Amino acid sequence: MKIVETTSRKFRERQKDFFDLADKGQQVVIRRGRKQAYVLTPVSEDDLYFTPELIERIKESQQEIKDGKSLTFNSVKELDDYIRSL
Structure with a gap:
């Protein structure tokens, strides 16, 4: 191929x-x-990338977003400023 x-x-x-x-x-x-x-490369749930721990962390992250516990940036400058502040 x-x-x-x-x-x-x-x-x-x-x-x-x-x-x-x-x-x-x-x-x-x-x-x-x-x-x-x-x-x-296609990735399936059987691949090593998707360990049970990773799947659980993804679910937790999705819930955090639903709960409003995430950051939103309206511009690249805002993102850059935030990264520099860390």
Whole structure:
């Protein structure tokens, strides 16, 4: 099977198409500039990424958002200011 390569810009424009290719088992490489590249890989609940602890933390985080215990930034500057304050 051949590798499908795309730029980050084309990926943003046609995300659905690239996700569909990855879902069908096609290897999709997304290039970001000259030195960085990423592989688009489907992840299932059986994969190591989704341990029971991670799933529980995700659920807790979702509840925190529902409870209003999250931060919202309206601009990149607000986010930058917050990160610098840490």
